[in-house]
Amino acid sequence: MVRTGPQRAAPRRGGVALGVLGLMLLAFFSIVFMLGRPGTLKSFNEFVHHPFDPHPIGIDKRHKEITPTPAPSSAANSTTAAAGNVTSVAKLTSVANATAAPSKANATQGATAAPATGKEEDEEDDGKITKLDDEYKPTREMVQRIAQNGYLMVTWANYHYFDFVKTWVTHVKRVGVTGYIVGAMDDHLLREMIKLDYNCFSMKSGLTLGDFGWGSATFAKMGREKIRLISIFLNLDVNVVIADVDVLWLRNPLPYFERYPEADILTSSDNMWATVEDESLERWPEAASAANIGIMMFRKKSLDFVTKWIEIIEADDKVWDQNAFNDLFRRGIQLLHPPNKNLFLGYDGTLTMGILPVSIFCSGHTMYVQRLGQRLGLQPYAVHGTFQFSGTPGKRHRMREFMLYDDPPEYYDHSVGFVSFDVSLWVATKGAVEGWGASFAISSVVLKRALVVPELWCGLDRWWAPHAGRIPGAKFDLPFACPLDHVLDLENGIMRSFPEDIYGPKTEIREYSFFNNSRMSDAVRADRVVVELCKAGTPDCSDGKEPAKLLTDGGVRRVRVQESLPSAALETALSAVKSAKVLHFSTMANALGPFSDPAVATRFYERLKLYGSIWCCVLAHPGHIHYDLLWDMPHRDKFQRVWNGTWQTLTGP
Secondary structure (H helix, E strand, C coil): CCCCCCCCCCCCCCCHHHHHHHHHHHHHHHCECCCCCHHHCCCCHHHCCCCCCCCCCCCHHHHCCCCCCCCHHHHHHHCHHHHCCHHHHHHCEEECCCCCCCCCCCCCCCCCCCCCCCCCCCCCCCCCCCHHHHHCCCCHHHHHHHCECCEEEEEEECHHHHHHHHHHHHHHHHCCCCCEEEEECCHHHHHHHHHCCCCEEECCCCCCCCCCCCCCHHHHHHHHHHHHHHHHHHCCCCEEEEECCCEEECCCCHHHHHCCCCCCEEEEECCCCCCCCCCCCCCCCCCCCCEEEEEEEECHHHHHHHHHHHHHHHHCCCCCHHHHHHHHHHCCCEECCCCCCCCEEECCCCEEEEECCCCCEECHHHHHCCCHHHHHCCCCCEEECCCCCCHHHHHHHHHHHCCCCCCCHHHHCCCCCEEEECCCCCCCCCCEEECHHHHHHHHHHHCCCEEECCCEEECCCCCCCCCCCCCCCCCCCCCEEECHHHCECHHHHHCCCCCHHHHCCCCCEECCCHHHCCCCCHHHHHCEEEEEEECCCCCCCECCCCCCCCEEECCEEEEEEECCCCHHHHHHHHHHHCCCCEEEECCCCCCCCCCCCHHHHHHHHHHHHCCECEECCCCCCCCCEECCCCCCCEEECCCCCEEECCCCCCEEC
16 A cells, blocks of 8 residues: 655645645545544644634635536446446445535435424515414413423424424433523424424424525525524523524533533634633633634623623624624734633623533534544533534534434335445545445445445545645644545535436435444344455356355345446345445445446446545635546536546646
8 A cells, every 4th residue: 555645844835735635645645444443544633734713704605506407418438448448337436535615405314304384495475474473472470380490492493304303302302401492483393393292382484495505595594583582581680591403412511511600692603622621611812813703692681781781783784793792702802811711701791601611512623523522531512513514414424424413213224235345545646535436326326325435544634725734723643533424525416406317316324333323123124235356266156147046154145246347247246235234345446347327327427426525625716626436437427527537636617
């Protein structure tokens, strides 16, 4: 195995092109894909980039993912070379890629969609107040009845996020919080929550029943609704714990907040590193990155602050609510003398404030990427789905990878079954791993099963701006176990619906932790057959002319299949075990030869083009690199650029 180490060059003028090329090559050569332990991997600590952007959230709009849909007439032609070389399917490889900024969410895999309402998902709410809204408006009596030790934990959502609401409430109840309430932004969600006997109220926003879309006008309006909620409940004489619906509570935070009775406001943070190694509040000003308003606690004294906050964002609809919060609390900031529990004075010295520790009130980066709490031996209280890619599908998949998402039982079964496979190597050739494309083809095209994607390892972090290996300020070893949204476009690629007459069947996927989840039934987990690849002519090695012989060794069921069989022959060989719920391949290298039907190959390649996302960024304009899962074969990519089978680093488009 060959690895290329980092090369540091002294800064010089006129060397931008070489620097860009070096970083691009470094990114591509460093991406890894394996199952194993971090201890076996090389550390890349010399890549740490020290300058820090205090506002890392919000710049994702600079690099919106582009997913052109070719016209049907071009679909048959754009992969002419690929279809003529159908034997290349066994060589299709994953190329570690990066960011797709959130945009409108599409179909979600698995049984997580909200119940049908008889209306289109994005239909505007008529905004009229109904009898139901009157019955479920927040009142002092309602709030005082629900509050727990003087605290009320609040979130809100529209019907599009009903599955997130159910997951949020499941976690809240599991950790022992009874004093919670969920605001329904439309009657559809309100009715569903009433059926489930949730603590809920109507906030009848009239915004949309669909995805808010990060950075959109609707997203901004939704933020204003959130701040009004804080004011409403403070006026009803409770301490308010406000949390976005993509926050998952892992421990009851109320005893933690009670440690700081003098605090008027506690807030989570986008800080990339911990200034403390225990459960203390972060130290100010070391932890002076942007406060993140996804998790906050307010006491009654902060009401004037909240009122001013509302006035600012109401006066200018271009002001982002989080920026307004940061500007306000930093105004006239003062340290306490003598120091007291890392608290400080904000808002012209009138409020006592604190920054919640990023290791246990986690962002999507400190939890899912850095695993900071785990490294410090701490148990997180919460994780917020920030610093992630692929929009709402990306959030769901990260929760699923950590076994935190509340999927229904049917998600853990499949009408046909599942395909899984071992990955024991990381390959330094162009960042590729043999078997990536083959696994997609075998699962979706040949066997019509869902693919359990193995744990992914990345050599470089992802961000929305130039960096040198990690998000500036982050401290963790490279390479690292990375979320799937670091590599594939889940929102506009894998989980999006495309016409099957052009793109072939959709690839259903499951997360790498799927079989370890306690929700998985023993019946499905145990119904497993190992598929071993073998050389032609070796004992019990099926050539695909007839079903493979089922063997049993030490209680393990297995079949032996000749490597590089055409798709039809592989399907025949595995028909012997088609009733098994899990077909586990010992490797995907050479697991599939040519497609038996060139038209099927063409459609598959068209779909595979859309699965790669982008890695961001080198210091250039544009600075992102689109990764191409067909990198090693002649083809036209999704931008209709012609490739002859030799990959090179190109930024943009």
